[in-house]
Amino acid sequence: MTPDFWLFAAVGFAAQLVDGALGMAYGVVSTTVLLSVGVSPANASASVHAAKVFTGAASGLSHLYYRNIDWRLLRLLTLGGVLGGVFGAYVLTSVSGDAIKPYVVAWLGLMGLVILWRAWKGTRPRVFSWRSPFPLGLAGGFFDAVGGGGWGPVVTSTLLGAGADPRKAIGTTNTAELFVAAATSAAFLGALLSGHWETAGLRGLLWSLAGLIAGGVAAAPIAGWMTKVLPHRLLTWIVGLLVVALAGWQAFVLF
Template sequence: MESDFMLFAAVGFAAQLVDGALGMAYGVVSTTTLLAMGVSPANASASVHAAKVFTGAASALSHALHKNINWRLLGLLASGGVLGGVAGTYLLTSIDGDRIKPYVVAWLGLMGLVILYRAWKGVRPKPFSWKSPLPLGVAGGFFDAVGGGGWGPVVTSTLLGSGADPRKAIGTTNAAEFFVAAAVSAAFLSALLSGHWETEGLRDHLSSVLGLIAGGVVAAPLAGWMTKILPIRALTWFVGVLVTGLAIWQAVVLFL
């Protein structure tokens, strides 16, 4: 419907601006919004990753033109992310949506808390060294596929917490996300065509996906400019509160 398209165009635009400025939050914001509208975890993840193929390409091109990419780091992160993303997709499409939704909501809530922690402290403890980006990419890709968001909070936060150059960390993570989104989308399609994943209602979200794509593609070239004019810490607080609040709301709906 036109109303869904316009709503998700606005969501996609805002989420991509934030993602470009912080190196995270497009998938988390988009997925929590879809879950709040009653979409199953697998359908939400498939929809968001389909949109991220297009928004990720636009974002990667923008960062490449602005020379914000470390190409060696990109190759290692993308390789690990593809492996983790495909594995996460297989797990997500193997489990009933109602059974896994509480865990997905809990993961998104955790990501919201991670973002809030970054807003409070400005850094995040490093679970991996940025000098070993392949396992970091695997972890980020896996949780991104299962939760529909998590690539940025896991990868960007770890790189920044490990002392990487912020401009290179954000630009490289955003560029690598394109390859992860493409691999996850291909894995969802393969699972659907092979009969491994049987789903209903995916077509009903087409207008939402198109809205996410339209809003995100328009916003992607503006991300570099936004980093120069917006107070990043205040923006981080806003996203953390939004994501955590949506996750708490979903938990209340699920358990009460």
């Protein structure tokens, strides 16, 4: 095993611990690290989504065990997320995703402030409309594929901003991510095999990918338990602060 394996195993463990417990940040953290070592955006997104298939399966099983899943919400989010992820992968392999990043950052910042307001006011959750999860999944899947991360920040933050139960929102979003990641990975593979996407350097990322998978799978059971036991209001505060921090960091990088 190369040093890259152990580095990315640590990155995968930390990212999945946050993602599984708070419903976001695995893709953002992992993609940021890959980009920082010179990996292209398309290669980074393809690698992270391949890792998410394995970490998402482990995370989904953990949340299933702890009963953190809303099944109706899961179906609607998954359907939208799969379609959005496939389209986002096509866009990323065709044009640069930098043009839409400012809009994603603005959305994250707004949702983070809404969540913090709810935590401060102690607003009780209300039932989330069945009409909204499909387009939300569509947007989350698209931004996730284009940015190499964003499913959790977009979907979880919006669900919480709408008053969803944090435990159900996080568990359902994490479980749906398995199917979204599988569809997005298949879209990247299809683009590569069809000649639509010509890339180099993926083979050199195999040890990094293995590390992301190993670390993420190891952290998934712990993260599911954390979601189950953390108090509702504390969880809302943590998610809100994380979203605002992510938006602030991305804004600093962009501007």
